[in-house]
Each structure stands twice: as C-alpha cells, then as structure tokens.
Amino acid sequence: MKKDSSLGKYRETLHEIIFEADTPAGKLFDIILIVSIVLSVIVVMLDSVSTIRNSYGGFLVLSEWFFTFLFTIEYFFRLSCVGRPFKYATSFFGIVDLLAIIPTYLSFFLPGSQFLIVIRILRVLRIFRVFKLVQYLVEIRLLNEALRASRRKIIVFLFTVFTLVIIFGSMMYVIEGEQSGFTSIPRSIYWAIVTLTTVGYGDISPKTGFGQALAAVIMIIGYAIIAVPTGIVTTEIARATERKVFTQACRVCSAEGHDIDAKHCKYCGAKL
Amino acid sequence: MKKDSSLGKYRETLHEIIFEADTPAGKLFDIILIVSIVLSVIVVMLDSVSTIRNSYGGFLVLSEWFFTFLFTIEYFFRLSCVGRPFKYATSFFGIVDLLAIIPTYLSFFLPGSQFLIVIRILRVLRIFRVFKLVQYLVEIRLLNEALRASRRKIIVFLFTVFTLVIIFGSMMYVIEGEQSGFTSIPRSIYWAIVTLTTVGYGDISPKTGFGQALAAVIMIIGYAIIAVPTGIVTTEIARATERKVFTQACRVCSAEGHDIDAKHCKYCGAKL
Amino acid sequence: MKKDSSLGKYRETLHEIIFEADTPAGKLFDIILIVSIVLSVIVVMLDSVSTIRNSYGGFLVLSEWFFTFLFTIEYFFRLSCVGRPFKYATSFFGIVDLLAIIPTYLSFFLPGSQFLIVIRILRVLRIFRVFKLVQYLVEIRLLNEALRASRRKIIVFLFTVFTLVIIFGSMMYVIEGEQSGFTSIPRSIYWAIVTLTTVGYGDISPKTGFGQALAAVIMIIGYAIIAVPTGIVTTEIARATERKVFTQACRVCSAEGHDIDAKHCKYCGAKL
Amino acid sequence: MKKDSSLGKYRETLHEIIFEADTPAGKLFDIILIVSIVLSVIVVMLDSVSTIRNSYGGFLVLSEWFFTFLFTIEYFFRLSCVGRPFKYATSFFGIVDLLAIIPTYLSFFLPGSQFLIVIRILRVLRIFRVFKLVQYLVEIRLLNEALRASRRKIIVFLFTVFTLVIIFGSMMYVIEGEQSGFTSIPRSIYWAIVTLTTVGYGDISPKTGFGQALAAVIMIIGYAIIAVPTGIVTTEIARATERKVFTQACRVCSAEGHDIDAKHCKYCGAKL
Helix, strand or coil, rough: EEEEEEEEHHHCCCHHHCCCCCCCHHHHHHEEEEEEEEHHHHHHHHHHHHHHHHHHHHHHHHHHHHHHHHHHHHHHHHHHHHHCCCHHCCCHHHHHHCCCHHHHHHHCCCCCCHHHHHHHHHHHHHHHHHCCHHHHHHHHHHHHHHHHHHHHHHHHHHHHHHHHHHHHCCCCCCCHCCHHHCHHHHHHHHHHHEEEEECCCCCCCCCCHHHHHHHHHHHHHHHCCCCHHHHHHHHHHHHHHHHHHHCCCCCEEEEEEECCCCCCCCCCECCC | CCCCCCHHHHHHHHHHHCCCCHHCCCCCCCCHHHHHHHHHHHHHHHCHHHHHHHHHHHHHHHHHHHHHHHHHHHHHHHHHHHHCHHHHHCCCCHHHHHHHHHHHHCCCCCCCCHHHHHHHHHHHHHHHHHHCHHHHHHHHHHHHHHHHHHHHHHHHHHHHHHHHHHHHHHHHHHHHHHHHCCCCCCHHHHHHHHHHHCCCCCCCCCHHHHHHHHHHHHHHHHHHHHHHHHHHHHHHHHHHHCCCCCCCCCCCCCCCCCCCCCCCCCCCCCCC | CCCCCCCCCCHHHHHHHHHHCCCCCHHHHHHHHHHHHHHHHHHHHHHHHEEEEEEHHHHHHHHHHHHHHHHHHHHHHHHHHCHHHHHHHHHHHHHHHHHHCCHHHHHCCCCCCHHHHHHHHHHHHHHHHHCCCCCHHHHHHHHHHHHHHHHHHHHHHHHHHHHHHHHHHHHHHHHHHHHCCCCCCHHHHHHHHHHHHCCCCCCCCCCCCHHHHHHHHHHHHHHHHHHHHHHHHHHHHHHHHHHHHHCCCCCCCEEECCCCCCCCCCCCCCCC | CCCCCCCHHHHHHHHHHHHHCHHHHHHHHHHHHHHHHHHHHHHHHHCHHHHHHHHHHHHHHHHHHHHHHHHHHHHHHHHCCCCCCHHHHHHHHHHHHHHCCHHHHHCCCCCHHHHHHHHHHHHHHHHHHHCCCHHHHHHHHHHHHHHHHHHHHHHHHHHHHHHHHHHHHHHHHHHHHHHHHHCHHHHHHHHHHHCCCCCCCCCCCCCCCHHHHHHHHHHHHHHHCCCHHHHHHHHHHHHHHHHHHCECCCCCCCCCCCCCCECCCCCCCCEE
C-alpha cells in the first residue's frame, strides 16, 4: 500500500496489521483471527446440540458473545483504518465481515438466528491469501475463469432444467394426485427436482404405474443431461488450462507449450 | 419482413407488433406477454395448494379464465396476421401456443387438466429473442449443435440402458419376489431404473443377500456408465466450441456446419 | 457368403433367409423375428402383473409356450443351416439365442424361472444390422473402441472402489453395530456401495454422530471420484472421435482434418 | 537388488523370496500370501454374519487367529531380512502390513475391533507387481499423475463444498427446526452433505415449503457443481494421456514428468 499522508501513523500501522499479512504482526493477527473464527463456528455448532447445550449452555452462550464482541471491535477497527471505509464496507469481504456479527445481536429479537453466524466461515477464505498459497490462488483464478466462460451456457441449462421440472411436476400432480403425496404443484415440482438431480429422498414417490413410468422418464433425463454442464465446464477448464500452459514462449528458440511450473525451455534448455 | 401486397396495412402492423420485437410496440407486447405467462403459471400453481385454494379459489379460477381468454384471442390474432397460418400452427411455437390454452377448456370434461397449462412456460423461451440476448442464442445453437452431433451415440447408450434395466429388473423379480416389493416385472424395471440412475428412493429395496449383491452390481454399473454420455457430450461440446461452427452457410447447397477455416463447402465443393 | 458345395440348395436358401438381411425374404424374416421377440417379452412382463395374470393367465402362458416353441424351431434351423454349427453355438448371439429359450423349459423344475426369458431382448440388438443403420454401427464401434481403450484404467478404478467399500463397510459395522441395521460386514459393504455410488436408498442409514461423519466422508469420496471414470472415458471418446475425423487426407492438397461426413476437401474443394 | 555384504546368505535368500517376485519361490510365496489374505478377509466377513457365527463361530475364530499368527511371523521375517527395517516399517506397505495384524490382538481389549483386519485387503494391491501387470502399473501411474496434478484444484473445490454445507446446513437448522429431524447443526450439515452429493437417504428431509425450496437450491447446486471436479480430472487425464509423461527422469536433478518430446529438463535445463 502506498503511503497516504492523511492517514496517521497509528492508523497506518493498524492497517498493516489488520489488512496485510506481510509483517510478522500482520500474519499473527490473521492467524489469531482465523483460529477465532473457526472456534466461534464450532461453539455455535456445539450450542445447537441439545445434550451439549444442557450441560455447557452458559459457557457456550458466553463464548458466542465474546467472539461476536471481538469481531465487532475488529470490524470497527477495519472501518477506521481503511482508506475508503465505504468501499470496504460494500466489498465482498466487507459484507461478510458485517454479516458475521449481526446474527448474534439479531437473536434478541429472533431467537435462533444466532446460529446463522456460521456464515463467518466465509471469512476463512482469507486463508489462501494469508499463507501465501500462491499456487492455490492461480488455480482458483483458473477455475473462476472457466466458470465465468461457461456462465451463459450454464444459465441456458438451468433455464431448461426449470422448465422441465415445472412441466413434469405439474404432470405428476395431475397423474398421481394427493394420495401419493403430490399434494400441490409446488410440492410436485420439489419432487421433480429431487428426482431429476438423482437425489431421490423417497419422502414422496409415485404409486401408480403411469406415474412410475413418467418418473422413470424424468430419472433417465436427469441421468443423461448431467452430461451437459459437465461437458460445458470440462471444455472451459481444458481451454483455460491450455491457455495458461501456452502463454510462455522461450526467448532463445521461441518454442511454446511449456508447463506452468517449468523454469527452463524443454527444447533448448534456456532459462524462461 | 418483406412487404406482402396481399396483407392489409392492418394485418401488417399487427404482425409487426405480435411477431417482431424490433419496434417499441412489438417489444412492449412481448414484455406484457411474458409477464402474463409467468403470472398465469403462478396462479395455476397457487390454485393447486389446497390452503390457498380454500381462501382465494374464486379469484384464482377467474384469473385462470382471464389469462386463457387473453391467450386465446392472441392465438387467433397470430393466426390471422401471419403469412402462412398453417405453417405457423404446425411450428414448435405454434403448437406450444395452442397447447397453452387447451387445458383450461379441457377442464370442463376432465377436471384437473387445467393444471397442465403450465406448459405455457415454454412460451417464455421467446425471452431470448425478445431481449436480443444474442450471445445466449449463440450458446444455445452451440449446445444444440453438440447434442445433435451426439444424437446417435446417446440413442445407442439409451438402448443399452433399457436392455440392462429390463434384464436386471426381471432377475430381481425372480430373486426377490413379492415380499420385498418387487411385485411385477414392470415394477422391478422401475426399481432398476431408480437404482441405475442412482436416484434411489428406497420405496422398493432388496432384502435378500443375493438380491443386494445384484443390486450392488447395478449400482456400480450405473455409477460407472454415466461416464459414457458425459464423455460423448463433452467431446462434442469441445469440438463445437473449437470449430465455432454455425457461422457460414454454403451459397450453393446451403449446407451449414463448416469449420471456421474452411474455404470450400465440404458437401458440394463450392467456394464459401 | 461363399458357396459351399456341402450345403444343399435348401440349406443355402434357409441360411440366406435366417442369417442375412439382404434379400426381401431375409429382411421379412428378421422383422417378424424382432416383432415376435418384443411381443414375447411383453407377454412375460404382463404375466408377472398379478391382476393381469388373474384375468388372462391362460392366454399368456399359452403365448409364452407358443413363442418359445417358435424360437426353439428357429434355433435348430439356425444350427442346421449354418456352415459351422459349433462356432455359431458358442458365439455371442448363439448363446443368447439358446438362453432365450431355456427358461421356459426350466420353469417345469424351477417355477418362476420363465420370467428370465426377457434375456431374449438382447436378440433385438440385431436391429442395427437388419435395418442397415450403418451410421449407428459406426458409432457403436467408436464407443466400443473407447471403452476397450479405457478397460485397464476402469478395472484399476473398480479395484480401488471395491477396496474402499470393504474397508469403509467394515468400519461402519464396528462403529454403528446391529441397532442401526448394519447387521453384518457384507450388509455394511452393501450399504457402503449404496452410499458411494450416491444411490442412497435409506433402508440402512447411520444413527450415531461418528457413523454419520464417516458416512459423510464416503459420500464426498463417491461424489468426487465419479470424476475419474468420467475423465478416462471422455479422454478415450475424444481420442477415438479425433482418430475417426483425421483419417481422410485430401488427394489434391493432402490437407487433413476433414469431418467424417465431408464429401469435398474444405480447403481446395476437391472430391474426397 | 545389489548384494549387501552385511546380509547373511540366509537373509538374502529370505529377502528374495519375501520381497521379490522374480524367482519361482518368490512368486509362489506371493501367490500363497494373496490367497491367505483374501481367505482371511472372507473369514472375518463370514464371522460377522450372526447366523454363520452361531454355527461355525469356533472354526472362524480359530482361522482368524491362524491367519493373524501367520501374518505376524511374516511381518517379523520381513523386518529381519530387509536392509533398512525402519524404512520398511514406515513405508506405505510396511504400515499396512502392521495394521493388518494389530486388530486381532486388539480384540482382547476392544471386542469387535477384530473386524478391522479387513484393512489387510490393501495388501492385495501387491497383486499388480506380483503378476507383472506392467500395463496396469503404467495406467495406475498415469491416473496418479493426473490426480496429483489436479490436487490443488480438488482441494479448492472441497473447501468450497465444506463452506457450502456448513452455511446451508445451519440455514436449514434455523428454518426447519427439530420437528423435521434437523435436531442440531452438525446433523443438518450431515443432511446437507447427503443432499449436495445427491445421495439422498431420506432419513431426514425438509417438511416446510421454505425448507423444501432451499433444499431444491442445494440439490441443483450439487447437481451442477459435480461438473467441476469432473472437468478438472478429465482435463488432467487428457493431458497425461497425451504427454505420456512418466518415462524420463532428469539425470541431474532427478525431476520427473517431462514431456515425451522434451530434450532438456524443464527444471534445471540439463540435457535429458
């Protein structure tokens, strides 16, 4: 980060500790933060298990408030030391940081909502940056690129799937009726999604011969069309991987096609 | 659209509004149409939920008739202003437009059939044309191209799957018998499809050791052969993406599907 | 077929009718055969439905015997007119032809085994040859080629899957015990297969927290390793498709990479 | 193996028999070993079936001890004749060999743990080496190579999946509550994994409309993102197959994974 004369020495140091992971203090802060997040998520999970809550309920609630208090302070520190607080507050991590503390306070009005603080697990995504897992960041970018490239095809695919489940769901509602559990079209559509995605709970299942025949059709469609998103994503990942691979050209013999981790040209041995 | 002297000025304007989306009036018409379709489908869905029907049944039935009436008028307008009504009536969208109004009228004779009007959701597919989502149309054509190219392989695959489920279903019927729910061969085939596609409702499941062993074989086959359609479709999507097919059509034989670097039609040899 | 002096005129004609589909008589025979097979399989299926059997049982049993009698005669005709009866009898279709008649006779000793005659559905595979669906035969050969090329990798994969389900099944048996339905190791292995292949009947499911955690591990493994056979088969299908595509070279400009259905070189327009 | 003067003639011969499969004696030993392993695993499986245990319990327990005794002796022989016992003991097969005998002894303290000896099925993996299934070893190495290359992407994918199931699981816990079986967050996460991986036992399933809507979202996500690991692994398998990696190792830095057309080591630049 470039020096910003409007930032006091104090805010600058704070920023370095909280936002960067280059200095020992910054790295320590990040590690403590990640450990706290994971601990607080575990605490909430344990609090939801009735047998554990009955024995350690008080301690767990206390811990929840302790962590939330900690993260609230941290959130305000972040706001105070960042150059443009509004930009941070509306960024992905800024929103996650806020959502990660709200549920505990909300539990005053909506009991049970404190369990939603598990969303702070998203904050752990910082881990890749903190530990300088550069190779991982490269892979994440590659996957993102592939998914962005397949965006439109996937939307068309999902559009088709929604059309199919609405039509098939309604047909099953007409065929099977209330006795088999197809009590309404929305519920039948839910069943159609359960079937098409090959999840198959079995809480609702066709009883009549005709219903079972139609269900078999939906299953086979679901079984076969999974090939479509797979084909789309595979093609894009292959293309993104190839692009990554074929960017480097040897400066001596100008051969291409070197692996991403290659340090020497594989044809003439020159340094890349 | 070319001017057709046999079409009156009135029909021409109507055609422009109803069939095209270039003029403001045409676009407005299409947007109103799509909103009406979505609303009417929601109405039918709500009508199928018994608690909602009990409270708002009258209003919902009225709305259903209102929308069906609207779409009926629209259908006749379409027929009246199109150049060749028969060609429109037998086209994909012509049939969908008709099917989208029939169920409500049919419900006089077959109560319950009105729920089938959800098929009018297919009319929403026009959305890609209306909003000039050209990029989406390109992607849809690419996916279509890939699926058409894998047509025969997929048919062979489905043929194999049907043969497998008939044979395995009958074997399970003989092995497990009536006590485990395998009450007939068609029902056992239904179970084999549920298992092979990895849906697995659990409404019917083998009880004997031998039946479970055979079921395990079916599962592993189903788990492994999903690779076949996926491989087929992936290969074709990769090829279609690479070729960026679908740009040029031969001026002599009007064949399509030429590679991007092709200089001559691959069917008749004419220069492209 | 070459003329064989040891075959009488009569046997030769019979062979042409039964084994070939080039002459009108041969084609008619094959069509009647395929229709009979499909009809006989439908008869057996209907016979297994108790309500239908109660009403039409006599007629169905009679039909079964009629078809079996027909196919038995046909089998002996095939044996009598073929050049090397033993080679035919031990070929794939020879064995299927035999298996397709045995179950009915076996039903004297083992009631219920007559349902296994559905295996005669395999005889319908001749359909691709009879109707000269050459394009389909090409595709089938391509798929066969791809599957044969991935044979060894698939075996290694299945070997890994079997090792996994044996180890995980036994662990679940020790963890969950009899109360949750994991009554023996073979049954627990059955459950592990149901889970790993993502079928998930739910007839047996873990009840303890530790068992559910292990089950979650198995599910995620099963969900992720499906990628392996898919990757193997996709690679081989892509390679087989490419090989097919790239076999033709233009005789004029010797350019390669023509599509399988191309009649003219796409670069110079010469006839291929 | 090179001669090692510190090994007596006796130990050398023993080593050849136990560790190598080149001599007839060594091959015989390995075959007997594999058969014993498979037999002992079958014995343990049968012992877990209560009806069989009741009849043949004594004989089965005796067999278990006999095989364990045999493998214990073998383990010590292996330790005694190998050049560096510690290196063997900490190698993959060394650990498996040890784990394969411990459970029987452990069953004195923890009844039931003897069933865990099925882990000795892993010892059968030696089969590929014993029978010189070189082609299989090549394929295994290729798959390993592909999986190692996709390692990081798969970890990122699993990380995303874990984040998703934690967040979705907690949301379902808040939405559905105790009545539908979502009794705690860990249990709800278990349900989210069951749903996302499309296993779908149905032991827990949403009852409320809102819960079913969220479940539908999870299913469709699970159905669509299976494309990601598949795409990753497919790309790597295709690359590994194309490169036919794994033949050459650099003589200077002994790095592996060079392309088949590489003339220089891509890491140190030395001539290959």
